Amino acid sequence: MDTYRAFLAILISLAILLGYQYFFVGFDKPAPENETATTAVTTPGEEASATPQAVSPAPPAEEIMKTPVEAVVYDRTPEEVTIDTDLYTATISEDGGTVTSFVLKKHMETKGENSKGMELVKTSATEGFPLQFSWGSAVGTKILYTADSRKLTLSTNDSKAELHLVGRAGNGLTVERVYRFDNQSYLMDMTVKVINGSGTILQGAPHVGLVNKPFTGGTAGPANRFLFNGPAIYLNDELSQVKADEFEEGPKVMQGAIDWAGYEGNYFLCGVVPLDGAATSFTMQGTQDLVRSEIGGALDTLQPGSAKEYKYHVFYGPKKLKMLKEIGFNLDRSVNFGWFDLIAKPALWLLNMFYGVFHNYGIAIILVTVLFKGVFWPISQKGMKSMKNMQKLQPKMVKIKEKYKNDPTRMNQEVMNLYKTYKVNPLGGCLPMVLQIPVFFALYKVLLQAIELRHAPFMLWITDLSAPDRLWLGFQIPYLGGLPVLTLLMGASMFLQQKLTPTTADPTQARIMMFLPVIFTFMFLNFASGLVLYWFVNNLLSILQQVLINREKKTAAA
Template identity: 60%
Template sequence: MDIYRTFLAIILSFVILIGYQYFFVGFGPSEVSLEESAVQKESVATESSVPQKAAITATPATMSADVQSMVRPERDAQTIVVDTDLYTASLSEDGGSVTSFILKDYRETLAEASLGMEMVKVDGTEGFPLEFSWGSVATTGTFYDAGGSGVTFQGNTGKLVMKGRGNGLELVREYVFSKDSYLMELKVRVKNVSSGVLQGNAALHQSNTPFRETGPGSQFLFIGPAYFMNESLTEVDSDLYESGPGTVSGQMDWAGYEGTYFICAILPQDKSATSLTMASFGEDGVKMQMNSDLDTLQPGEEKVYSYKLFFGPKKLDVLKSIGSNLNKAVNFGWFDVIAQPTLYLLNFFYGIVKNYGIAIILVTIIFKAIFWPITQKGLKSMKNMQKLQPKMAKLKEKYKGDPTKMNQEVMNLYKTYKVNPLGGCLPMVLQIPVFFALYKVLLMCIELRHAPFMLWITDLSAPDRLFIGIDIPYVGGIPVLTLLMGGSMFLQQKMTPTTADPTQAKIMMFLPVLFTFMFINFASGLVLYWFVNNLLAIFQQQMINRQKKA
């Protein structure tokens, strides 16, 4: 076996893996397909999700003859504004839902005039987030009187109480807000004020369309409904609900709508939610409905449904502080064991230097230092292999008619000169998981969103472009950092010892061109890592070359 053909195959496999990630959805997310759902229906209690067809409305209530009609005052519904240190939320008395939720610390775009990040991207046609239904009390049309008082903050905590009445029910919604947290609380008290027995399912509703997010992460990573149920994360394949409503059942920690950097999540309390129904609307909208089991209310009886709500950034330390496994929404997949320490290192260095570009450089140096001894041995092994080429050429010529004997003599040559034929490949193989872990971190972590580095690089989550007043076709501006990365990779290839035949050598020299085109739309933070890694590799190879000359 020609070891260099193996080495080439490893590199090309590496390219194919990156290319697949580049053009498709990414690594790690678990998906629920319609075929899987048919099998899972039989084991609701033990499986992480049990898709099945279900209506998007709650079970109708069984009503007595004295059912009351919906109670609405003659005045128009008011909008209550909740202003905290982190967000400004607007809630309507019409349905008691959230009609706007603007994050103060995150902007829609990099433009100076850009407003804060809006988490509610629907116009109300398909409903607003956090509408509530119970039996025949619909999600819309129920008027919740806020009493004209709005939100009263006492210290760090504010409370909003909204009351609705109709169809034999009295409903009281109590929101609790914190000035310094994205986490909110919602309790809905449902009381039977009729003279008959009522039955119905409680359901908290949410409608979402994709958030506006910059950078390649929004193209390559998961966007859509997700939930953590039965100790397992599921990022839902749209096949489950595009052809009609689909339902999953089980012990639910949370469910929500994910973007690359943000999430709107509902965390049911007291184990009240037992299923989640999803349906599509419009071009890319998703309606979600968190359902309880069927409840029966005797006259005068009431039941309280409790939820925690998180509308905010997918920042790992923030999500961990919430609990309920909400941190699993930051899904690094197979590379989590490397990615999480990498993110910690990135934030640690940022805390010192206050620049994520420099933090990436420092993290790159740390990883290069860890792999330095292994890489050193690999490069030396390749250098020694290069010196053996004349002897190997003679053996191949001598035993060209006897491949078995030729391989035996080549292996004896390796033993005589203490050369490991796999020594040059091992460092590359070991670094592939690290590269993919960094790839996931640099694409997914919200810390890099709109984070500047220097000069023309003002957003490390977006592709590198230097605009010079000329619109370059298919590119826009000049990808300066990407071109530098390609040039450094070419120089590294020229300096690295090789025993490949001329054809293989030409193919290897084409790889920098391929990587340059592939990286042209990658986040500039990832390109920066690869560029610095190449420079360090060049420095290491130069040291080895000087040692050999000495």
């Protein structure tokens, strides 16, 4: 019985099962040591150098994160300001200066012809809107601002515009907010100035509030449960994606050097970049379907007549790696390929390079597959030849096993001597597959997470390379919906590859090996069609290589 082929079968199956667990189910990850999880934020009031006459300390986390229960009645109806650029259309309300809508123009909600632009603000007025600003209890999140414009339209490449909002907290404090927009960027500037117009010393800490729901819908449904949607922060030079079970029971606070914090999905990011030390903590609370978070700063003291200014960058847009790198602030780290980052990012670069030439990501995937196969070709060649030689040795191995069946030690010695005599490496056939497993998972991460592949068509029925391939036959197929043509072709190619590959003389082992294509086909049913395309093309190239080797052996034998 060929133990090495059995080892190969077990290794591949184990890698697929572990990969499936890692990518689709996930392992529980311990919180990094630099995270601090608490249920309240302590106000460092004792650190103030002067004793203020009137103090407005920052409220505890439970107060910061609580759901709004009633609306504030204003003396006039708040109006909304529309910002229209080439990249998005946004609305900002005078009620709290919040963003009530942010629709991307170049990314659609669905693949449908009549689909609207992707809306990044999924919450309602009852649930609250993002980019609320508060300053301790002296300036609450519910404050009526007056905007200096009702609509800003940016129509040329170099267009830039500002929106000024002024609000009074009713206790002598005035808040001035300035939004700055760039027609060619998803990055906005937000400056908040707190002015103490009272006759007393006041204290407060700045807080920028976010409230988010999953981008892919109102709830994290079955189709999206394996993709991360939740709060994320780049803290102390490390990315943390926080799962809901870490803050559902109470607020979770993370403190340290914050590059950015916000909410991210698989393809989109709503992030805030605090500037000049404007943030020291990030507080989260809620559920998987509704997350409330706060980016909080240190306690400040304002003398009568003085002011304090806080500056932020705000990014609402797609997680496109090249663009995020150009923006800076480590926003590109939100594109997280995990362990396979070293392979995945060059693969993404290659995909984009080929796309720039052929304008089709399906063709780009095929060319990247050919390129990777070319790199692995010499190793695969040696492995296939080794397996072919192993096949020739099968009769001799059967005789050795029969002769020394009662002496396992001697039998193993004779088998190893046989390998040495004929210069055969029993593990030579395993190496190519082992080396391709990291490439497989790296490409899987790219095809699942790269915004470039979202809704990217290939040809015929394959209109979205980031989704499973389904050919609609005019009727519903149970569980599948449509017919997974490409997946079935991939399984058939793998079956043919197994038939051409040298097999063990043991019939039981041969049946096990022939069952692998069935396992792979089942596993690939809901994989991205781009990944199936990669594996199908890779199989075809492997078949070609095996045919060439078999022809070479026949020529040499003749």
